[in-house]
Amino acid sequence: MDRTIHPINRLSGSITPPGDKSISHRALMMGAIGNGTTTIIHCSPGKDIKSTQNCLKQLGIIIESEGEKIHVHGRGMRGLFPPQQALDAGNSGTTMRLLSGILAAQPFESTITGDTSLSKRPMNRIVDPLRQMHAQIDPRNGSYAPLHIHGGQLSSITYRTPVPSAQIKSAILLAGLYANGTTSVIEPSLSRDHTERMLPCFGIEVNRDCLEVSVEGPAQLQSADISVPGDISSAAFFIIAASLIGHSNLLLKNVGINPTRKGILDVLENMGGQISYQNKRESNNEPIADLLIKSSKLYGVSIEGILIPKVIDEIPLIAIAATQAKGKTMVRDAKELRVKETDRITSVATNLKKMGVKIDVFDDGFALTGPQKLHGTVIDSYGDHRIAMSFAIAGLIAEGKTTIQNAECAEISYPGFFETLEKMIDD
Numbered sequence: 001m002d003r004t005i006h007p008i009n010r011l012s013g014s015i016t017p018p019g020d021k022s023i024s025h026r027a028l029m030m031g032a033i034g035n036g037t038t039t040i041i042h043c044s045p046g047k048d049i050k051s052t053q054n055c056l057k058q059l060g061i062i063i064e065s066e067g068e069k070i071h072v073h074g075r076g077m078r079g080l081f082p083p084q085q086a087l088d089a090g091n092s093g094t095t096m097r098l099l100s101g102i103l104a105a106q107p108f109e110s111t112i113t114g115d116t117s118l119s120k121r122p123m124n125r126i127v128d129p130l131r132q133m134h135a136q137i138d139p140r141n142g143s144y145a146p147l148h149i150h151g152g153q154l155s156s157i158t159y160r161t162p163v164p165s166a167q168i169k170s171a172i173l174l175a176g177l178y179a180n181g182t183t184s185v186i187e188p189s190l191s192r193d194h195t196e197r198m199l200p201c202f203g204i205e206v207n208r209d210c211l212e213v214s215v216e217g218p219a220q221l222q223s224a225d226i227s228v229p230g231d232i233s234s235a236a237f238f239i240i241a242a243s244l245i246g247h248s249n250l251l252l253k254n255v256g257i258n259p260t261r262k263g264i265l266d267v268l269e270n271m272g273g274q275i276s277y278q279n280k281r282e283s284n285n286e287p288i289a290d291l292l293i294k295s296s297k298l299y300g301v302s303i304e305g306i307l308i309p310k311v312i313d314e315i316p317l318i319a320i321a322a323t324q325a326k327g328k329t330m331v332r333d334a335k336e337l338r339v340k341e342t343d344r345i346t347s348v349a350t351n352l353k354k355m356g357v358k359i360d361v362f363d364d365g366f367a368l369t370g371p372q373k374l375h376g377t378v379i380d381s382y383g384d385h386r387i388a389m390s391f392a393i394a395g396l397i398a399e400g401k402t403t404i405q406n407a408e409c410a411e412i413s414y415p416g417f418f419e420t421l422e423k424m425i426d427d
């Protein structure tokens, strides 16, 4: 389905973004292997989360919806059933990688598949450490989905991840809950730490020493009541739109501001953005706030090094913001973008060039000097939710009309994104 976007003058009102996708995956999986019923409030409605729910249902977990709440009837660490068919992670890397950590320890065989995009993404990054834990996993062609997993007893390890990745870290920590002894993960820089923050809610002690995090196995998870903060990665589209579009004044309510996720706010403030944090609070060890965003004049910045994992999913949006910022914006050390739902360096650069932007592309990032005019055109989302939504924001500040092809992929993380956008437009 195509969506047409026209330029606008102002964004105003308030938005409560959908529940955080990363936190929702973790709450569902931990709930499934916990003892008793876990209740999740404000779970992400995205298709990726439906993929996790469907996989868990195939593993014998009963999941019930009751209004705003989801009840996950946990079966304990060893209570999952062997699946009758292959588990389908759809487009979701988090589903495939985290669930593999759990499946590797089950006393049964399973297969986990994904869509075309997920089947092209590297799985050796979890297969290698899980094999070091004595897991039996066979990926297609050495590194790709489907993964055939012959579950069994795992051994604990200390693993240095070659890239900062919360999916690798979490797969190993979840597997470590089943191994005897201490399982540790050491990252080159800190990736999102939702797993570490959530495990204690399920009664599990987590130890952190700088970039090393560890759990003790074998562990028993309890059940928990989890209230999921709004997804900062979904809020980000409106945060950037309100910053770029003159006279905007937008309130984003109940947004997760975990320091390992709020890179977009830090970058925007460095660019000259106006963000006011209101009503700061905490839920299940996750910090939350309401964010008031006012439009402002932006300046180019450099984004690299340890900041990259904190802003990795928002870099396509930063590229859009950079076109309107005065001076040079440069993103480096972001090679991970090449193995996301699409190669996001290529998808961003190709679409920006189509809109008339001059951009230099590197193996690990890009640079562009603003301000540059955007010209409305036909944008290929390449089926990548964050590309579709980022270029919808570009369409709001472009000259003429912008058509986003395959816009329905926004439902991966943000069902109703385009409807919310329409409601916020205040001409």
Ligand code: S3P
Binding pocket: 021, 022, 023, 025, 094, 164, 165, 166, 167, 168, 170, 191, 192, 312, 313, 336
């Ligand atoms: C996620 C981790 C990140 C992120 C993805 C969600 C998670 O991926 O890009 O959207 O929930 O753990 P990596 O772990 O590959 O960096």
